[in-house]
Amino acid sequence: MAVSQENVQLFTQSDWRENVSKPTWCPGCGDFGVLSATRKALVELQIDPTDTLIISGIGCSSNFPHFIGGYGIHSLHGRAAANAVGAKLSNPDLTVIVAGGDGDGLGIGLGGLVHAARRNLDLTYVVMDNQIYGLTTGQASPTSLMGAKTKSTPFGNIELPINPIAMMLAANATFVARTFSGDGSHFADVMKQAIEHKGFAFVDALSPCVTFNKFNTYDYFRERVYKLEDVDHDPSDLMAAYKRAYEWDTEDKIPIGVFYKTEKPTYESMELAIKTHGNPVKRGAVRPSNIKEITAHLY
Numbered sequence: 087m088a089v090s091q092e093n094v095q096l097f098t099q100s101d102w103r104e105n106v107s108k109p110t111w112c113p114g115c116g117d118f119g120v121l122s123a124t125r126k127a128l129v130e131l132q133i134d135p136t137d138t139l140i141i142s143g144i145g146c147s148s149n150f151p152h153f154i155g156g157y158g159i160h161s162l163h164g165r166a167a168a169n170a171v172g173a174k175l176s177n178p179d180l181t182v183i184v185a186g187g188d189g190d191g192l193g194i195g196l197g198g199l200v201h202a203a204r205r206n207l208d209l210t211y212v213v214m215d216n217q218i219y220g221l222t223t224g225q226a227s228p229t230s231l232m233g234a235k236t237k238s239t240p241f242g243n244i245e246l247p248i249n250p251i252a253m254m255l256a257a258n259a260t261f262v263a264r265t266f267s268g269d270g271s272h273f274a275d276v277m278k279q280a281i282e283h284k285g286f287a288f289v290d291a292l293s294p295c296v297t298f299n300k301f302n303t304y305d306y307f308r309e310r311v312y313k314l315e316d317v318d319h320d321p322s323d324l325m326a327a328y329k330r331a332y333e334w335d336t337e338d339k340i341p342i343g344v345f346y347k348t349e350k351p352t353y354e355s356m357e358l359a360i361k362t363h364g365n366p367v368k369r370g371a372v373r374p375s376n377i378k379e380i381t382a383h384l385y
């Protein structure tokens with residue numbers, strides 16, 4: 087579909103309040119930075135909201151689709167990746183972005199995330215990583231640091247955190263990056279690269295929960311982050327990416343930027359039915375009138 091300037095403007099600040107819901111996040115929540123940087127990236131890439139689908143699971147950050155415009159699915163807890171895979175295979179021409187929290191994507195939704203990554207569907211998956219369960223008022227999440235005192239770990243967390251970057255490298259994601267919601271221009275630039283990447287793009291978004299995580303604050307990150315683009319890092323070097331991925335664990339330094347990027351055929355470009363017959367939605371294989379027929383075996 088041709089880009090309509092009028093539609094692209096729906097992602098901008100001026101029309102935003104009229105077309106989407108007002109964010110319900112706490113003042114200062116890192117998710118505001120994710121929202122504005124994502125909107126900036128979409129506008130700069132001239133992506134039409136009518137060709138865009140934002141999908142989330144459950145959590146504070148998973149309210150994201152309500153606040154940005156375009157089409158959206160606010161799905162079930164941990165099922166954002168599964169919905170994204172289905173949507174992308176039904177209409178490969180859509181720009182599909184998954185946005186959700188660390189509890190949703192790296193806890194209950196971990197399996198879906200890993201398998202979407204290894205299949206290399208052309209999606210962008212942003213984990214708004216605040217290292218805590220915010221919506222349920224402050225329990226330890228899969229990325230909470232060892233020793234973190236939360237409502238569920240009052241004597242300190244005794245679990246080691248997941249390393250999302252190393253995990254996505256091991257899952258064969260073809261684009262792996264991290265950014266920080268306290269740096270809007272860096273965030274928008276990483277998002278633009280992720281959306282433009284042809285294949286599965288994973289973005290670990292450091293997005294502080296100012297209400298329940300009193301340790302991983304904006305200041306905590308500002309003292310530790312450095313940009314990979316400012317040092318001698320080659321994003322085509324997988325082993326170098328692994329080394330950088332462990333710096334937070336071993337050296338208390340937090341690299342942000344593109345850790346790894348490679349080109350591989352996307353799942354949808356190799357899928358036989360799509361290859362043979364084209365986009366299922368555009369050839370009328372999926373339409374409101376035949377949804378019942380297609381899904382009859384489910385009842």
Ligand code: SF4
Pocket residue numbers: 110111112114115116117146147216220221294295296297298
């Ligand atoms: S509880 Fe935390 S994550 Fe949820 S909206 Fe408030 S600051 Fe953001």
